[in-house]
Amino acid sequence: MLTCNYKVHPKDVDFAGRMTVVALGDYILQTAGEDADSRGFGVRDLEKRDSTWVLSRFAIETERTMSEHEYFSITTWVESLDRIFTTRHHEVRDSSGNVTARATTQWSVINRTTRSLVSLEWLDCATEPRDIGISRPRRLRLAPSYSLEERHRVRYSDIDFNGHTNTTRYIGWMLDMVGMEKLERRTVKRLDANFIKESRYGETLVLRLDETDDESVFAVVSDSPVMFASIAWG
Amino acid sequence: MLTCNYKVHPKDVDFAGRMTVVALGDYILQTAGEDADSRGFGVRDLEKRDSTWVLSRFAIETERTMSEHEYFSITTWVESLDRIFTTRHHEVRDSSGNVTARATTQWSVINRTTRSLVSLEWLDCATEPRDIGISRPRRLRLAPSYSLEERHRVRYSDIDFNGHTNTTRYIGWMLDMVGMEKLERRTVKRLDANFIKESRYGETLVLRLDETDDESVFAVVSDSPVMFASIAWG
Numbered sequence: 048m049l050t051c052n053y054k055v056h057p058k059d060v061d062f063a064g065r066m067t068v069v070a071l072g073d074y075i076l077q078t079a080g081e082d083a084d085s086r087g088f089g090v091r092d093l094e095k096r097d098s099t100w101v102l103s104r105f106a107i108e109t110e111r112t113m114s115e116h117e118y119f120s121i122t123t124w125v126e127s128l129d130r131i132f133t134t135r136h137h138e139v140r141d142s143s144g145n146v147t148a149r150a151t152t153q154w155s156v157i158n159r160t161t162r163s164l165v166s167l168e169w170l171d172c173a174t175e176p177r178d179i180g181i182s183r184p185r186r187l188r189l190a191p192s193y194s195l196e197e198r199h200r201v202r203y204s205d206i207d208f209n210g211h212t213n214t215t216r217y218i219g220w221m222l223d224m225v226g227m228e229k230l231e232r233r234t235v236k237r238l239d240a241n242f243i244k245e246s247r248y249g250e251t252l253v254l255r256l257d258e259t260d261d262e263s264v265f266a267v268v269s270d271s272p273v274m275f276a277s278i279a280w281g
Numbered sequence: 282m283l284t285c286n287y288k289v290h291p292k293d294v295d296f297a298g299r300m301t302v303v304a305l306g307d308y309i310l311q312t313a314g315e316d317a318d319s320r321g322f323g324v325r326d327l328e329k330r331d332s333t334w335v336l337s338r339f340a341i342e343t344e345r346t347m348s349e350h351e352y353f354s355i356t357t358w359v360e361s362l363d364r365i366f367t368t369r370h371h372e373v374r375d376s377s378g379n380v381t382a383r384a385t386t387q388w389s390v391i392n393r394t395t396r397s398l399v400s401l402e403w404l405d406c407a408t409e410p411r412d413i414g415i416s417r418p419r420r421l422r423l424a425p426s427y428s429l430e431e432r433h434r435v436r437y438s439d440i441d442f443n444g445h446t447n448t449t450r451y452i453g454w455m456l457d458m459v460g461m462e463k464l465e466r467r468t469v470k471r472l473d474a475n476f477i478k479e480s481r482y483g484e485t486l487v488l489r490l491d492e493t494d495d496e497s498v499f500a501v502v503s504d505s506p507v508m509f510a511s512i513a514w515g
Binding site: 056057058060061062063064067069073076080090091115116202203204206207208213215219222223225226227230248 | 290296301324325449459464
């Protein structure tokens, strides 16, 4: 278990001075990385095994959207571990100690060369199966139809140290398609995301969005599905 | 003068694990904001005067591109102040105390409603005219022609707390147009940027790039120029 302290900086907020889900997601993943590093199974440790961590699913629930200049902390721990997946929990608290968000992330390890899944049987890691009141990430599927469609060619700024499109970029694309009109009125109550396969530099992706007043569903597809996401709006 | 300490996090690096100019720019601007806040003329202080800081020009020179997991510090101070502009200097040092980058930024204040320039005569701020070996941001102009052109509609994730496209987003667009092939081989030796006017949510911008082997020039135009940038490649 690790707790890191942060502040909501100008670069983390939107037009209304509220912390974006993308910025919060980045801090959550950063804290997970710090915890894994400090326990000897971080990305640099996995490099020695020619492998790396990849996120397969995540869910985040927001109690309150934080504002610029607020101080907050993120606590994370490994909740469970099996042969292929490990699940982390994440608790975000403001400076008064109130929970502002909860998240759960499901990780696997891939070989850096073949990009295929590697067993986690070598991983010796204490787990802490403490419930934080967030249900597992939902399994999402392709919807029968979407009302909005865009194309995006994967670019330099999309690619992270793992050589593929960064997890939170997809969420940024989804929010951009949702648009300011909705984001002025509503907040993200719960976000689910499933990462099916990697996308690479230069690939052209099709981004698809469908919306009701209370839910948005999103899919990124190349020759087959790359990722799915859904947002329940508060 | 203020010094803040940071670490190069996974979200700050590119495909090669090297800190991006966009991430470094964000930390530089964040440190400037912290210094202004601590001295009583930060964005929140200016809000009380219905005004806000805007960046009009900046230049950054890189000695060495830092890598993921490195610790670094940024020191910033106000170098000069006149009726309309104030100039800051910024020094980035690695954990051995070696300078990895220098930057200089020129700021002005606008009224939040009219968006027009406000005099800085009210600003009581000690200056420190210490030379750090970086020349003033170059004045850039529209080139006679550009070899590459793209359109970009300004979206939710482009807009910052000031209600306009964020400074470092433009730099991200420029690097995306430059492309991975060059960024694999070359590093940013010096970047100059001039911000001419704000761009807003929903606006369609034309992004133009021209390149020689050693220099890239970039312009963003709506009905008139929005910003110019140039990169000298190392």
